[in-house]
Amino acid sequence: MNQALTQLLRSFILKPANKDATDYFRGVVKAGEMSERVLTLTESVIRMNPAHYSAWQYRYRTLLAINAPLDEELELMDELAEKFLKNYQVWHHRRLLLQRGALAKTPAAELAFIARGLSYDAKNYHTWAYRQWILAYFNQDALWEGEMRYIENMLEDDVRNNSAWHHRFFVVFSNGVRKGDEDREDTIRREVSFTKEKIALAPNNASAWNYLRGVLEHSDTPFASLREFVLPYTVPAHSSLDDVRDDSVVDLENPRPSPGADLPCPAAIEFLADIHEAVGDLQLISFRQLWKSLADEHDTIRKRYWEHRISEAQASRDS
Amino acid sequence: MSFKHSSEDGYPTPTSTEQRRLEIILSQHRPPPDHPKPTLQKNVHMQWLVRNFSQGFPERFISQDASQPWLFFWTLQGFYFIGAELDPQNKQRCIDTIMACQHSDGGFGGGPGQFPHLLSTYAAVSALACVGRPGPGGGWDQIDRVKLYSFFMSLKQPDGSFLVSRDSEVDIRGIYCLLCAATLLDMLTPELVAGTASFVASLQTYEGGFASASHPYYIADPPSLETLADYPRPALGEAHGGYTFCALASWILLRPLLDKMELERVPEINVKNLTRWLALMQGSEIELGGFKGRTNKLVDVCYSWWVGGCFALLRSLGVGVRHTVPSQQQVDNEDDDEQWSDVDDDVFNRFAIQEYIFYAGQHTTGGLRDKPPKVADAYHTLYALSGLSTAQHYTAPSDEVRERLRKEWKQIHDDSLDEWRKVAYVEARAWKEEEAASMYINGPGDRLNAAHPVFNLTITHVGRIMSHFYKQNQS
Numbered sequence: 001m002n003q004a005l006t007q008l009l010r011s012f013i014l015k016p017a018n019k020d021a022t023d024y025f026r027g028v029v030k031a032g033e034m035s036e037r038v039l040t041l042t043e044s045v046i047r048m049n050p051a052h053y054s055a056w057q058y059r060y061r062t063l064l065a066i067n068a069p070l071d072e073e074l075e076l077m078d079e080l081a082e083k084f085l086k087n088y089q090v091w092h093h094r095r096l097l098l099q100r101g102a103l104a105k106t107p108a109a110e111l112a113f114i115a116r117g118l119s120y121d122a123k124n125y126h127t128w129a130y131r132q133w134i135l136a137y138f139n140q141d142a143l144w145e146g147e148m149r150y151i152e153n154m155l156e157d158d159v160r161n162n163s164a165w166h167h168r169f170f171v172v173f174s175n176g177v178r179k180g181d182e183d184r185e186d187t188i189r190r191e192v193s194f195t196k197e198k199i200a201l202a203p204n205n206a207s208a209w210n211y212l213r214g215v216l217e218h219s220d221t222p223f224a225s226l227r228e229f230v231l232p233y234t235v236p237a238h239s240s241l242d243d244v245r246d247d248s249v250v251d252l253e254n255p256r257p258s259p260g261a262d263l264p265c266p267a268a269i270e271f272l273a274d275i276h277e278a279v280g281d282l283q284l285i286s287f288r289q290l291w292k293s294l295a296d297e298h299d300t301i302r303k304r305y306w307e308h309r310i311s312e313a314q315a316s317r318d319s
Numbered sequence: 320m321s322f323k324h325s326s327e328d329g330y331p332t333p334t335s336t337e338q339r340r341l342e343i344i345l346s347q348h349r350p351p352p353d354h355p356k357p358t359l360q361k362n363v364h365m366q367w368l369v370r371n372f373s374q375g376f377p378e379r380f381i382s383q384d385a386s387q388p389w390l391f392f393w394t395l396q397g398f399y400f401i402g403a404e405l406d407p408q409n410k411q412r413c414i415d416t417i418m419a420c421q422h423s424d425g426g427f428g429g430g431p432g433q434f435p436h437l438l439s440t441y442a443a444v445s446a447l448a449c450v451g452r453p454g455p456g457g458g459w460d461q462i463d464r465v466k467l468y469s470f471f472m473s474l475k476q477p478d479g480s481f482l483v484s485r486d487s488e489v490d491i492r493g494i495y496c497l498l499c500a501a502t503l504l505d506m507l508t509p510e511l512v513a514g515t516a517s518f519v520a521s522l523q524t525y526e527g528g529f530a531s532a533s534h535p536y537y538i539a540d541p542p543s544l545e546t547l548a549d550y551p552r553p554a555l556g557e558a559h560g561g562y563t564f565c566a567l568a569s570w571i572l573l574r575p576l577l578d579k580m581e582l583e584r585v586p587e588i589n590v591k592n593l594t595r596w597l598a599l600m601q602g603s604e605i606e607l608g609g610f611k612g613r614t615n616k617l618v619d620v621c622y623s624w625w626v627g628g629c630f631a632l633l634r635s636l637g638v639g640v641r642h643t644v645p646s647q648q649q650v651d652n653e654d655d656d657e658q659w660s661d662v663d664d665d666v667f668n669r670f671a672i673q674e675y676i677f678y679a680g681q682h683t684t685g686g687l688r689d690k691p692p693k694v695a696d697a698y699h700t701l702y703a704l705s706g707l708s709t710a711q712h713y714t715a716p717s718d719e720v721r722e723r724l725r726k727e728w729k730q731i732h733d734d735s736l737d738e739w740r741k742v743a744y745v746e747a748r749a750w751k752e753e754e755a756a757s758m759y760i761n762g763p764g765d766r767l768n769a770a771h772p773v774f775n776l777t778i779t780h781v782g783r784i785m786s787h788f789y790k791q792n793q794s
């Protein structure tokens with residue numbers, strides 16, 4: 001194999017792409033030129049290769065050095081952002097401009113612009129991170145106010161969009177207390193019942209379960225408080241549990257799985273096992289048995305992980 | 320045998336529709352029971368790597384902040400996984416091309432004349448760890464470490480994070496890259512990493528994985544360590560496989576140094592939630608056991624390393640560590656003559672991820688890919704090989720190696736930093752592969768060399784470059 005490698009590599013030459021533009025750019029940098037011309041040049045380098053961070057960097061320095069109007073630059077970025085949605089330099093450059101006070105529009109208009117980006121690519125990491133930065137950096141009540149409505153629309157479109165769920169946690173819990181959310185217990189209640197409803201709609205949705213766990217852990221609420229809610233999700237659709245319940249009675253606190261739900265739901269079994277582990281009550285179905293059912297039947301790909309949970313629980317009980 | 324599709328619960332959304340579409344494609348890649356199982360096409364991949372290398376930089380790589388040092392790292396490390404060795408002339412050409420990317424202000428850029436960047440600096444140093452050597456023209460001693468250090472410090476933020484480059488963003492990938500380079504080249508100082516571990520810890524989201532950055536709130540301007548608010552500290556972006564690897568690896572590099580720093584509050588991460596999130600990233604049987612990078616996203620071969628590799632890192636935090644038990648206690652273990660036998664406690668499915676890589680990751684004309692029907696590229700080829708390597712081998716910190724390195728430590732500088740350097744050196748080099756715990760789904764014909772879980776270099780290469788820069792015996 002080594003012989004072959006040596007032979008094949010004989011022709012090894014590295015060919016830089018975009019030779020002309022990059023050579024020209026290099027020359028400009030070497031000469032330290034900062035002018036209108038440099039803006040034209042870097043723009044064309046960026047249009048050819050939006051990941052050319054040196055061109056972005058030099059462009060930014062030039063903008064500042066020649067006192068170029070930053071609002072115009074922001075307009076150019078509107079166009080480039082749509083063209084190179086996946087590229088994070090585009091978003092970062094916007095951020096630099098905004099930090100320098102470029103804001104022909106208000107930050108609210110910036111949120112609307114981002115929303116347009118997310119309508120093409122609803123899970124774009126950099127776009128979401130940029131939205132979160134706008135909110136935290138300007139930190140204006142008016143900006144935060146519209147977010148819950150926006151998130152609800154996003155989840156209406158796709159309840160499995162984890163980026164939207166993360167954004168909800170960001171808005172409700174991660175930046176201190178928002179206006180209108182001062183009553184924390186009320187906020188927790190609201191978030192828990194919102195999530196329960198989304199789980200009922202499509203129970204096998206890891207995003208919703210993770211959010212639920214996040215809310216409970218963040219507020220030190222015992223998982224056990226959701227036992228009633230979780231139980232119907234841990235058993236097959238038409239099981240004995242249904243007999244003891246009257247379906248005509250609608251329990252708003254504990255929405256039941258939708259008719260199309262695929263049950264039992266592994267995330268619910270895991271949740272129930274965690275309740276039992278925390279409570280440590282031996283009268284309950286042993287959490288070990290629940291984990292075992294995940295390992296052997298409902299979530300076999302993670303067999304080793306569920307067995308790991310069993311041995312961890314054993315170890316902490318022994319110690 | 321047919322496997323169960325992910326549940327749509329009678330409520331399809333764009334996410335579940337896309338998921339279903341991929342599951343149908345992937346299930347067609349599982350070989351029927353009566354067919355021979357695909358094995359690792361080492362020669363085909365090797366030729367693909369060489370071809371790719373020789374032809375230069377295809378346009379499409381440039382779009383993923385790729386640069387020349389990255390192409391070198393991805394290709395060279397790929398060669399070393401497969402077990403190929405470069406001849407001296409080709410090595411020299413690699414060294415010279417990489418060194419041409421070193422900037423006059425310190426650090427490496429994406430190409431000659433490009434500004435220095437943490438990501439290309441990592442790639443350059445890693446590639447030099449593979450093919451460089453001490454002495455004139457060898458690359459190692461031509462790295463300007465004094466300037467590199469001031470380049471690093473010029474990027475440092477009051478909250479302990481780093482920009483990836485001048486006027487650029489904060490990103491945990493950059494911090495991982497900086498810590499790797501600084502650890503390999505004996506450049507870690509308390510000044511350099513002050514506050515960094517707290518920053519890393521702040522990236523963990525409610526899901527358990529880590530985000531790319533977090534937003535520092537300051538009590539008043541101008542931003543400084545004194546005015547930095549402890550709370551709130553929101554993560555920007557959701558938990559993500561690539562960022563989680565970089566955060567965890569950074570944490571593993573910093574953790575042993577924490578008690579050498581005077582800290583008001585020792586930062587912590589939630590290992591239980593992290594382990595859970597990582598385990599949940601593995602796709603089910605119908606997804607051939609590949610890893611996803613985020614909740615409710617599609618599997619992708621590169622997460623075989625970014626997520627799969629985290630399970631090796633977790634061993635240094637005591638999760639999934641093999642323990643030795645007397646074999647008498649093992650009733651069913653007859654073919655073991657040893658008095659003691661090992662019981663491994665993996666928390667991920669080492670078998671299934673190898674299936675994903677073999678069945679879905681390999682492109683018939685060579686190279687490895689994200690998922691079918693995509694084409695292969697250098698990035699996915701390297702991280703698929705890295706992921707395969709980490710699934711095949713059991714690598715963990717070894718007390719025995721740690722003890723030996725401590726004993727053999729030669730004190731070079733007579734200063735307070737000596738103990739600090741020693742800890743960094745010993746901990747980074749304590750990782751050891753246990754050949755007996757290897758697992759190959761088709762037998763050892765598919766064997767790749769083992770990767771160092773933090774650096775993604777061979778353990779030999781890590782030892783070689785570190786012993787040079789720390790002026791220790793290479794043992």
Ligand SMILES: [Zn+2]
Pocket residue numbers: 619620621622689699
């Ligand atoms: Zn990928």
